[in-house]
Amino acid sequence: MNNSKQIAPLALALIALGCNACGGSSGSSDSSGPVVEQPTPDPTPDPTPDPTPEPEPELTLVEQAEANIATLEALMADAELEQIDTTREQTVIWFAKEFLKFAEWDENNPDTVAGLFGIYGPFRDQKDHYAAMLPDFQRQQVVDILDDGIAQLTQVLEGSVERRAVTKVDWQNISVADDMFVSNGKPVFLYDYFSKAQGNPTNDPDLYNDHLGNMDSMPSISLSWSDRGDSIWQGKVNEVNSKEDSKVGYALLWNTNVPQWMRDREPEIATGRSLFTGFDIDNPLVQTTWRNIVREFGELSRGKHAIKAGVILSNEPHWFSEQGHWTQNYQEMNDISSYTLNGFRDWLKDKYQDNIAQLNDNWDSQFNGFSEVTIDIPISLAKRGQPIWYDWCRYNMDRGIAWFKMLQDELLAANPEADTHIKIMPDLFTENSRSHGIDLEALTVLTTMIGDDAKARGRDLRSTSPEEWEAHYSYFWEELAVSYDFMESVAPNKIHVNSEGHFLSTSWYRDLGMSPAYVRNTFWLATIMGMDASMSWFWARDPDGSPEDRLEGDLNFADPALAGSYAASTAMQPQVANAVTQVMMDMNSFSEEIMALRQQKRPIRLFYSETSAINKNNHMTEQFELYESLFFEGFPMGYATQNVIDSQDNSDWDVIVVYRTEYVTDAEFAALQRYLNNGGTIIVDNSSSLAKNEYGQTRASSLVAAAGELITMAESADFNDVASRALELLANSNADDTVLLNEANGTGHKGCHWRVVKQADGSYLMTVINIGSSTATLSTAMKTGANALSTNLLTGEELGAEFELPSNGVLLLAVNPQQQ
Known part of the structure; x- marks a missing residue:
């Protein structure tokens, strides 16, 4: 240097x-x-000294x-x-x-x-x-x-630091590839703020620029667009047609508003509503009206830049339908409409192949026919694990899938080039409840882009004592990591849009002293794990510094969290706002390297069954034990499902691990057996896994190795035993020229997530992300034992073979093997 x-x-x-x-x-x-010429002092001193000068x-x-x-x-x-x-x-x-x-x-x-x-x-x-x-x-x-x-x-x-020039986003010339946005021929990661200061034009340079992000947004589309006929109001047509269309943006279907004329015509229209879906999705008038609106919007939006980042089909959809859930306080799913009930009856008739006796046997009921079936919604939690619980939760998911398929079909029929995603709350997947009607896998496969509003956070402000994760980590990363690895596993070749990023604040997390290092770490981790665009929540200042219009007046919102979102938000924290843009600039300057790090084989796949998740009280909690134990081992984690096994190249992984998965359908079981028949390797934690069907009935058959390898662990095996066995298999399959990273942080619990990929010149590209609560001493070496020296690509600093990384630190390294 x-x-x-x-x-x-x-x-x-x-x-x-x-x-x-x-x-x-x-x-x-x-x-x-600076050297400043001083006047020559008078050689005759003044006999009267000056008073002490004022500081x-x-x-x-x-x-x-x-x-x-x-x-x-x-x-x-x-x-x-x-x-x-x-x-x-x-x-x-x-x-x-x-x-x-x-x-x-x-x-x-x-x-x-x-x-x-x-x-x-x-x-x-x-x-x-x-x-x-x-x-x-x-x-x-x-x-x-x-x-x-x-x-x-x-x-x-x-000259003590060498850094790469920033690759700016060309907001006006973004192209959409299969799994990335492209600017000037290179991958680019888009950034902005969702719900940016409403009431200001999207070409206002004080709000839309390279510093805050410069993504456009179409007017929110809702049922109020309907002119009560087969089309939308001419005023809305004019608004879309006159909208400036010069840069990448998105559109949102806003499902809260229900016009009075629809309420008058359909007395059940709000029965079975939820917070951001203010109507019954099974209602025929709702479906017909939305079909007309979406199809016409599709025609109006053809070729527009302002939807290149996708049409968001819904804001945080959910239909929690269990007694005692917090959503009951907002009158969500306190009942179901006759349309929903009749749809459930039809679903049951098909599921049970018109055999009411079988349903009665499962439900311990005495219905004379499917047309007589009733169910109490919200459903009692005491029924979890029973056939009636499974049937309702599965139907609730299937009707949600059908709803979004209808919206997407109408949009794409009018505008085949449009892209879609859904702002799904990932905690619906990572937490244990399954009465919410969201099948994350099916909806991720359905839409043309991956969509979510994942969060990371510090301690929940309602907590009166440290949370469990604080014993090892600097922040709560489970939701972000687990959901992203799952979605990227089931849809590996899709663009991933976080359309309301909650890394900087959540409903119950704020930190006015938020560390820029935390900001950098969370955005880097999310991007390494697949995120291509993020619109953070939220930027609520007008250009003059005043709160945006919605935060003035009576603050009477359908969204109970909106008014409170301003306190301690990003728009009060210069260090946070600057850190967001700085890390995005760094990642865009190394976008090709980051894509190489994330487009890797996921060698270990955890088998995921929605069937077990529905039936069990703590399925996701148990699954995280194994996931966590493998997350810090130098490769991206992966998931396998029935659909993944049947639709993807099975050579994309080395082993499928089945852990604490007692309930699977016959179709899921058959997919695992086909994988073995084709030469795959499966580790099963014990004989209880895969032993029951969706109704808790004991399965007569067991997996057989066939042409593959079936490893069944001892009944006493825990997640550490299972993880160790999986890592043994992986170590045996790795080439000898693999780079290894060793971490010592004084806690006995790893905290650095890392990935490495070999370069054409024989060097290795590595990223290390310390989400641990303490400084890590790291060392790089080849699997053969040869030294491997590292250089920090972000600064040009030579780190050698051993170096430290503080909590929340991030590194992007060039690792060079040395001759033995």
């Missing part, structure tokens, strides 16, 4: 000023400062920030003379100026700010305190991001 580069005197002068602004002595004679007043935070801006701008000028990219610094300065403006608005409007803090329960009792501290809190963070920007660019100018 070249360490001989010099910084221009003007920049040095301003750095000195910046340091003074941050608390340095203004009277310092530091030789690194110079300390600079205010605004003055410190302004001095830092000047310093950074001078460094940028030096960098540009040397043709060094300063895109990152442009973003730092943009956020600095924006948040100085925000702080001034907050200082001048304390009652409004306090009121918005007061809406959010955890801050309610201290709302005045937070309103008073917020202006200078933001100003201090502005000073901090500028200090960091100055330090980083100084290192670049001195």
Whole structure:
């Protein structure tokens, strides 16, 4: 590296000023400062000494920030003379100026700010305190991001850091490939904020730019678009046709609004509603009206850039239908309509092949025919594991699949080039309940893109003691990782859009002191695991710094969380907002490397059965035990299902592991046997797995090895035993030139997720993401024992064979084997 580069005197002068602004002595004679000619002192001293001079007043935070801006701008000028990219610094300065403006608005409007803090329960009792501290809190963070920007660019100018120029997103020229967005011929990861300051045009440069993200959005489409006939209102046609269409964007079907004319015509229209689906999806009037709206929107949207990131078919759909669930407080699924009940009867008639006696035997009922079948909804949790529970939960999922298939079919019939995804809450998959009507696998396969609004978080603000994950990790990553590995396993060649990212805040997680390292870590992990676009929740300031229009007035929303989302949000935290953009810039500069790291074989596949998930109280909790034990072993985790086995190349994995999966349908069991017949390898944890069908009836047959290998563990085997056996198989199949990463963090519990891929030149590309709660000492070596030396690609720093990574740290490495 070249360490001989010099910084221009003007920049040095301003750095000195910046340091003074941050608390340095203004009277310092530091030789690194500018040389200023001094007047010749009078040789005759004044007999009357001057009084002690008054100390110079300390600079205010605004003055410190302004001095830092000047310093950074001078460094940028030096960098540009040397043709060094300063895109990152442009973003730092943009956020600095924006948040100085925000702080001034907050200082001048304390009652409004306090009121918005007061809406959010955890801050309610201290709302005045937070309103008073917020202006200078933001100003201090502005000073901090500028200090960091100055330090980083100084290192670049001195030559101690080498960094790749930022690859900017060309928002106007995004193309859609099978599994990636493409900009200027390279993969690109899109970023923005969902629900960005409503009421402002999507070409407002203060809200839509390279700093905040520049994704367009179409007007939200709802039942209110219908003109009560077969088409949509002409005003809505004109709105879509006149919409500027110059950049990548998305559209959203907003399912909450139900016009009064529909309520008048259909008294059952809201029976079986949920929070963001304000109507019965089985209602014929709803279905007919939505068909007409979606088909016409499809025709209007042909060829438009503003839907290149997909049409979101629903916002957080769910139909929880069990007694005692929190959704009951919002009158969700407190009953079902006659249409839903009749649909259930038809489903049962088909499922039981018109044999009412078999249903009566399963349900312990005495119906004379399927037309007499009734069920109490919400259903009692005491029925979980019983046939009536399975039948209802499976039907609830199947009707949801049919609903989304209808919407997608209508859209694609009118606009075959359109893409679709659904904003599915991944905790519906990772948590244990299955009364919600969402089959994540089926819906991920159905839509043309993967969709979700995954979250990561620190401690839930309702928790009065540390959560279990805090013993080992810096944040709660289970939902993000498990759901992403599952969705990417079942749809490996699709673009993945997180259309309401909740890494920065959730309903019950905020952190006004959020670490930029946490931000960097979560976005890096999500992108490595498959995320191609993220619209974070949320940006709720207008360009003048005031809260957006919806946060003014009576705040009467259908969404109970919206008003409280402003408190401690990203738009109050310069370090967080800047960190989001900085990590996205870094990842876009290394987009091809990141794609190589994530487009890898998933060698170990956990067998997933929706049947067991429906029937068991704790299926997903048990599955996570095994998943967690394999997550830190240097490869992407994978899942296998009946559909994955039947539709994908079985050579894409080495082994399927069946763990604590007692209930499977005959079709699922048959898929596993076919896999063995074709030479596959299966590990089964014990004889209880696969032993029952969906109704809890004992299966007469067991798996046989056939042409494959069947390993059945001892009855006493736990998840660690199963994981060790799977890793043994993998180690035996790995080539000798594999790179290994060893982690020591003093806890005995691994915390670094890593991946490695061999390059054409014989080196290796590796990423390491420390989600552990402590600093990790890492070492790289070849499987043969030969040394392997690492270089940090983000900074050019030579790390050698052993180095440290702090909690929340992220590395992208070039690893070079050494001759033995």
